[in-house]
Amino acid sequence: MGKTEQKMIANGKRLDGRGPLDLREIEMKVGVIPNANGSSYVRFGKTAVIAGVYGPRPLFPRFLRESDTGILKVRYNMIPFSVDDRKRPGPSRRETEISKVIRMAFEGNLFLKNYPQTGVNLYLEVIEADGSTRVTSINAASLALADAGVPMRDFVVGLSGGKIDGTLILDLNGLEDNNSDADMPMAVLPTKKEVTLLQMDGRMNPEELKDLIKHVIDASGAIYEKQAEALRKKYIE
Numbered sequence: 716m717g718k719t720e721q722k723m724i725a726n727g728k729r730l731d732g733r734g735p736l737d738l739r740e741i742e743m744k745v746g747v748i749p750n751a752n753g754s755s756y757v758r759f760g761k762t763a764v765i766a767g768v769y770g771p772r773p774l775f776p777r778f779l780r781e782s783d784t785g786i787l788k789v790r791y792n793m794i795p796f797s798v799d800d801r802k803r804p805g806p807s808r809r810e811t812e813i814s815k816v817i818r819m820a821f822e823g824n825l826f827l828k829n830y831p832q833t834g835v836n837l838y839l840e841v842i843e844a845d846g847s848t849r850v851t852s853i854n855a856a857s858l859a860l861a862d863a864g865v866p867m868r869d870f871v872v873g874l875s876g877g878k879i880d881g882t883l884i885l886d887l888n889g890l891e892d893n894n895s896d897a898d899m900p901m902a903v904l905p906t907k908k909e910v911t912l913l914q915m916d917g918r919m920n921p922e923e924l925k926d927l928i929k930h931v932i933d934a935s936g937a938i939y940e941k942q943a944e945a946l947r948k949k950y951i952e
């Protein structure tokens with residue numbers, strides 16, 4: 716999916732019919748991998764991620780163990796048929812970076828000190844990619860960690876913001892990502908309103924940046940509600 720000459724916003728609507736601050740259709744489920752301690756499926760439009768959490772469990776090799784804390788290990792991976800062109804299997808630089816920033820978005824939020832000598836493995840498999848895969852993975856990670864019973868200070872919500880044709884937008888799809896003036900993935904603790912990840916590609920002025928951060932934080936509450944609902948649903952069923 717490349718750059719296009721087409722206008723990305725016409726009469727206040729994006730090409731997929733959304734208003735600037737509308738999110739795509741969201742689907743969330745927990746408990747989708749029977750063998751995992753916790754798992755989830757999260758879809759934003761045509762971006763879908765499966766998350767699996769294994770642990771906290773004794774960490775191997777032993778020399779990696781920390782006597783006073785557990786360790787979070789994250790692997791973000793795009794499966795070969797998740798994108799238009801086949802993605803080459805195996806970790807790329809991009810996947811290594813995304814795994815690291817997702818780990819950093821969660822680390823300070825988990826009570827890993829309660830689990831010394833252990834490891835928590837978080838696997839994120841992007842099965843369909845149409846923009847904003849790292850933030851969709853963050854939503855899936857939150858649900859899978861909660862499903863595994865790993866104690867957290869707050870949920871973590873992921874949402875991308877951006878600027879396109881001079882307009883601030885939320886939840887970029889793949890075409891918008893490729894044609895934006897700026898895109899800004901964020902992770903937010905929705906009840907504490909703290910930001911645990913903020914990356915940005917492109918250009919915005921300081922006013923726009925401030926407004927966009929506010930839009931992302933404001934919209935994070937609705938995503939958090941959906942996460943809570945998905946967890947409640949599993950336990951009610």
Ligand code: CDP
Nearest residue numbers: 798799802844845846847848849850889892
């Ligand atoms: O996915 P995210 O927005 O977090 O990260 P990105 O590196 O900005 O990638 C933007 C989008 O480009 C992805 O969501 C995919 O839709 C697409 N992409 C792709 O088609 N092939 C790749 N190897 C990597 C990304």
